[in-house]
Amino acid sequence: MGRKEERPGHALEVKIPSLFRCPIxxxxxxxxxxxxxxxxxxxxxxxxWLESGNTTCPxxxxxxxxxxxxxxxxxxxxxxxxxxxxxxxPAPLVSRRLARDLLLELSxxxxxxxxxxxxxxxxxxAEFFSANDVxxxxxNDLVGVGGCTSVLASILVRKGSKxxxxxxxxxxxxLILTSDFIDDCNKKIAIADLVxxxxxxxxxxxxxxxDGDSLESQIDAASVxxxxxxxxxxxxxxxxxxKEELVRELIRLIGPSDEKGATMDRRAVEAGLGCLAGISAAxxxxxxxxxxxxxxxxxxxxxxxxxxxxxxxxxxxxRVMEAAAGCAEGRAAICExxxxxxxxxxxxxxxxxxxxxxxxxxxxxxxxxxxxDRRAVEAVAATEGGATKLLLLMQTGCSPxxxxxxxxxxxxxxxxxxxxxxxxxxxTIHITPF
Numbered sequence: 001m002g003r004k005e006e007r008p009g010h011a012l013e014v015k016i017p018s019l020f021r022c023p024i025x026x027x028x029x030x031x032x033x034x035x036x037x038x039x040x041x042x043x044x045x046x047x048x049w050l051e052s053g054n055t056t057c058p059x060x061x062x063x064x065x066x067x068x069x070x071x072x073x074x075x076x077x078x079x080x081x082x083x084x085x086x087x088x089x090p091a092p093l094v095s096r097r098l099a100r101d102l103l104l105e106l107s108x109x110x111x112x113x114x115x116x117x118x119x120x121x122x123x124x125x126a127e128f129f130s131a132n133d134v135x136x137x138x139x140n141d142l143v144g145v146g147g148c149t150s151v152l153a154s155i156l157v158r159k160g161s162k163x164x165x166x167x168x169x170x171x172x173x174x175l176i177l178t179s180d181f182i183d184d185c186n187k188k189i190a191i192a193d194l195v196x197x198x199x200x201x202x203x204x205x206x207x208x209x210x211d212g213d214s215l216e217s218q219i220d221a222a223s224v225x226x227x228x229x230x231x232x233x234x235x236x237x238x239x240x241x242x243k244e245e246l247v248r249e250l251i252r253l254i255g256p257s258d259e260k261g262a263t264m265d266r267r268a269v270e271a272g273l274g275c276l277a278g279i280s281a282a283x284x285x286x287x288x289x290x291x292x293x294x295x296x297x298x299x300x301x302x303x304x305x306x307x308x309x310x311x312x313x314x315x316x317x318x319r320v321m322e323a324a325a326g327c328a329e330g331r332a333a334i335c336e337x338x339x340x341x342x343x344x345x346x347x348x349x350x351x352x353x354x355x356x357x358x359x360x361x362x363x364x365x366x367x368x369x370x371x372x373d374r375r376a377v378e379a380v381a382a383t384e385g386g387a388t389k390l391l392l393l394m395q396t397g398c399s400p401x402x403x404x405x406x407x408x409x410x411x412x413x414x415x416x417x418x419x420x421x422x423x424x425x426x427x428t429i430h431i432t433p434f
Contacts, residue, residue, distance in 0.1 A: 020079050023059045024049060028083070030132075031180050032076055033069040037062055040072050043180065051310030053351060067312075067353070071180040076136065099128045099142055107151045118155055122168035129175040136181035143176060144183070149190040157200035166204050167217045174220035177227045191231045194224070202228065202240055209249045215268060222253055222271035229278035237278065241285035247292040250275050254297055264308045269301060273316045280323035287329045295324055295333035299344040306351070314348045315356025321345060322359040325366045334367050339379035342367060346383040350392055357393050358402040365405035368412055377412055387413040 022029045022042035031043040037057040041049075049058055050067050057064055102121040125148075129139055142148045155161065156169045176182050176190050194201045205228075208221035225246075229237060241247060253272035256264055276294065279285050301309050301317045309317065321341070324330030334341040342364060349360040367376040380386060390406045390413075398406070 017082065019075070020082065029075070029079060032072040032079070033180070034072050035070075036064060036066045036068065040075060043069060051312055053311045053353075055353070073136065073181070073183070076181065080135065099125065099138070100146060102128075103142065103146055103148055103151060106155065119164055119168050122155075122165070122172060126168070126171045126175060129172060129179065139179070139181055140183050140186050143186040143189060149173070149176065149193040153193040153197060153201065156194075156204045157197040161204070163207065163211055164213075166208050167212055167220075170205060170208050170212075170217065170220040170224055174223045178223055187227075188231075191227050194228050195231055198228065198232070198236065199239075202243060202246070206243060206246050206249060209253065210245060215265060218253060219265075219267050219271045222250065222268075222275055226271065226274035226278060229275055232278075234282045237282040238284045241279045241282065241288055247276070247279065247289050247294070251293055251297045254301055256300075264301070264304050266308045266310075266313070269304075269309060270313055270316075273301070273313065273320065276320050277316055277323075280320050283326065286323055286327045290324055290327065290329040290333050294320065295330060295341050296337075298324070299341040302344040302348045311351055311353050311356070314352040315359070318345065318348065318352050318356040318359040318363070322362045325363045331367050331371055331373065334363065335373045335375045339367075339373075339376045342376045343379050343383050346380055346386050346389065349386075349389045354396070354398065357396075358398055361390070361393065361398075361402050361405050361409065364409055369405070369408045380409070381412050 016028055020028050022032075022045050023039065024041055024045040027042065029040070029042040032040045033043045033046065034040045035046070035057055037060050039057055039059045041058070046058070046069065055064055055067075056062060102125050105121045106118050106125070128134060128142070152169050152172055156166060156173075173190065173194070177187055182190075202225065205221045205225050209218050209225070212218045212221060229240060232240065250272045254264070254269045254276075276289065280289060298317045298321045302314055302321075306314075321334070325334060334345075345360045345363050349357055352360065364376075364380055367373050368380055387410060390410050394403050394406050
């Protein structure tokens, strides 16, 4: 049904249900996700739309109060069923039975005192979770019922485990935790298995982050660490941040990825910022992050090409910068080197989404108004277009606190240069952003 053959020698024509097409690309969706407006798009297409700075739903053009993307698993299964019947599917890379056999082999290797090498079955297991032709229900079954992540965690935290084993385990965990096809309840199972050995899990992943043989393995480690940190309470985050190498390696990850220092990898920046944002939520961890050099690293991200640091990534960098500005060490670092970090914040203020823009205002308000650092005041006042950006922010539905802080900052331009806003005056209530 829904198919018709053409004349011999011509390709088979397949009628595609309109529901399965992405409204942006018009192609069959591989990873359907829904916006808060209820419209479903292919993940890659809608991410490009949002990362280009758009704040509306492409189909309805309604403003988006939230840019969260919710996987539409029901539609994904329907598309998979349709595609399976519409055209012959290739044989799965790893069948369910073989996946369970691999799991038994891994379980034996994790408890054995011998020299059983778990890397080959781990690589095949990674194939299973990354295969497009394996049903999502099979992947979920292996995590939720099969006890897969418990076995993986035991291999990861095993004493004396070789680096290549940790790299392979991190790859499988990253596939499970970042896949749209794995249900949230099963992701929670995976995270719980990691958190049950939190110190050894984190130490093993830091080792992959530091010594991993490729950027891909380092990104995997950061993605898994991000999930662990997000599931930890404030006290655990402080303990994680106290691991000296972690923050240093994360800062290295979001920096240049080539020897010449000219190239930054977008996925590496996103993964590293995710971890840093989670750690910065614990106030006690912020001075340690600043001492490790997070402020100049964030400034480099803010100055990076939008292809590397799109609006969503810049917004996250600004939120981490806002956290850093919440401690004295962070404010001092923002004002160093001619307040280079402060000028970088001004530069991305209106190209980082609503939350990022408000975080930028909070950073500038802290160093320029609340603590009145002369270096920051002079650098921000000399930034071209700074006043215009503040005015734009105030006119785009920002929060009352952000509006009042922006009004305070506008006075800097009025006082520092008669070119800006002559006669502008406001009566504001000072609300600290921290």
